[in-house]
Amino acid sequence: MAASNSQEGNDYEFRFSSDMTLEDIRASHRYFCKERNWGKYHSPRNVLLALVGEVGELAEIFQWKGEVKQGLPEFTEDEKQHVGDEISDVLIYLVDLAAQCHIDLPTAVHNKLQVNAKKYPVNVTNGTFQKYSAYGEDRSLVGAAVPPERAREEGDGSE
Ligand SMILES: [Mg+2]
Numbered sequence: 001m002a003a004s005n006s007q008e009g010n011d012y013e014f015r016f017s018s019d020m021t022l023e024d025i026r027a028s029h030r031y032f033c034k035e036r037n038w039g040k041y042h043s044p045r046n047v048l049l050a051l052v053g054e055v056g057e058l059a060e061i062f063q064w065k066g067e068v069k070q071g072l073p074e075f076t077e078d079e080k081q082h083v084g085d086e087i088s089d090v091l092i093y094l095v096d097l098a099a100q101c102h103i104d105l106p107t108a109v110h111n112k113l114q115v116n117a118k119k120y121p122v123n124v125t126n127g128t129f130q131k132y133s134a135y136g137e138d139r140s141l142v143g144a145a146v147p148p149e150r151a152r153e154e155g156d157g158s159e
Pocket residue numbers: 054057085086089
């Protein structure tokens with residue numbers, strides 16, 4: 001399924017395609033490395049440093065441009081392609097790093113979303129940006145992460 005973006009620049013409307021899972025990315029990248037006998041280089045430390053390098057390549061595209069709008073309407077098609085390439089490099093190395101560390105990334109992300117929901121309950125943090133440690137004890141009163149199905153139906157909550 002292809003990604004959809006019915007209203008460019010509005011990330012309420014933007015959706016990823018459902019073509020690949022994180023496991024698909026992990027397996028494809030491992031196969032790519034195995035074919036080239038590169039597995040011996042993919043230690044956790046080396047993959048982490050490669051990931052940081054790719055984040056730098058991504059940041060370089062945005063460097064000196066000032067603030068940019070959602071959907072990158074001021075970017076050329078080549079620049080947007082470049083952003084997609086570098087974000088993909090970052091994700092591929094991030095997935096590889098998780099695998100190298102034997103971290104089941106979907107489970108870890110699910111658990112972290114639950115932790116974040118408890119740290120930042122809606123009734124306390126709505127419309128503010130302060131770190132969780134700035135809030136009172138009542139932050140534990142609310143807080144289950146919204147299940148992915150409900151989040152898909154209701155949008156991602158960003159503005
Ligand atoms: Mg790159």
